[in-house]
Amino acid sequence: EPEVTQTPSHQVTQMGQEVILRCVPISNHLYFYWYRQILGQKVEFLVSFYNNEISEKSEIFDDQFSVERPDGSNFTLKIRSTKLEDSAMYFCASRRGLAGTDTQYFGPGTRLTVL
Amino acid sequence: DAKTTQPTSMDCAEGRAANLPCNHSTISGNEYVYWYRQIHSQGPQYIIHGLKNNETNEMASLIITEDRKSSTLILPHATLRDTAVYYCIVSPIDDYKLSFGAGTTVTVRA
Numbered sequence: 001e002p003e004v005t006q007t008p009s010h011q012v013t014q015m016g017q018e019v020i021l022r023c024v025p026i027s028n029h030l031y032f033y034w035y036r037q038i039l040g041q042k043v044e045f046l047v048s049f050y051n052n053e054i055s056e057k058s059e060i061f062d063d064q065f066s067v068e069r070p071d072g073s074n075f076t077l078k079i080r081s082t083k084l085e086d087s088a089m090y091f092c093a094s095r096r097g098l099a100g101t102d103t104q105y106f107g108p109g110t111r112l113t114v115l
Numbered sequence: 116d117a118k119t120t121q122p123t124s125m126d127c128a129e130g131r132a133a134n135l136p137c138n139h140s141t142i143s144g145n146e147y148v149y150w151y152r153q154i155h156s157q158g159p160q161y162i163i164h165g166l167k168n169n170e171t172n173e174m175a176s177l178i179i180t181e182d183r184k185s186s187t188l189i190l191p192h193a194t195l196r197d198t199a200v201y202y203c204i205v206s207p208i209d210d211y212k213l214s215f216g217a218g219t220t221v222t223v224r225a
Binding site: 004031033035037042043044045048050055056058089091093095103104105106107108109111 | 149153156157158159160161164202211212213214215216217
């Protein structure tokens with residue numbers, strides 16, 4: 001069964017450094033998402049992406065964040081200058097088509113630790 | 116801004132059916148009910164979704180009341196591996212993000 005994959009599974013970085021989290025969505029999916037979950041808290045929406053542009057973003061997704069689909073298979077989340085509070089699990093998700101008729105499938109996540 | 120209310124936690128016995136309630140009294144006509152679960156810190160796993168009719172798949176059944184103000188997720192034969200946090204989410208057709216609440220922590224006991 002096709003699944004969303006994410007790399008790395010765990011990323012440790014120093015505060016102020018740039019990180020890129022990578023995702024490979026399910027191959028025929030057209031909509032892509034990033035969510036995060038700070039330890040012990042809820043899963044929070046960050047951004048949705050369709051047709052090579054951002055569809056919606058949350059207040060969390062400020063100028064330090066960016067997303068890109070550099071080729072036909074990868075979907076990346078970049079944090080330009082990491083802060084301690086960026087430490088969290090980051091989940092990528094993808095969806096094939098129209099909301100309501102299908103649903104989002106999540107990857108296993110990347111644990112980001114900012115020191 | 117969660118649109119659903121779920122019990123904080125519940126226990127169930129292995130091999131028995133687990134019935135997870137969810138209230139969504141303000142649901143709109145264009146909103147679907149989605150159920151996901153999260154095992155430990157893994158990525159949320161899709162279980163089932165529906166609009167107004169009852170739905171069943173290989174994992175679970177979803178029963179939606181006629182007025183659509185509440186629903187029940189049924190795991191027919193709970194196993195220890197079903198221990199997880201279960202999220203009930205309502206989402207409009209034209210809204211692409213999922214808004215997770217705190218969910219119900221389900222513990223299946225042998």
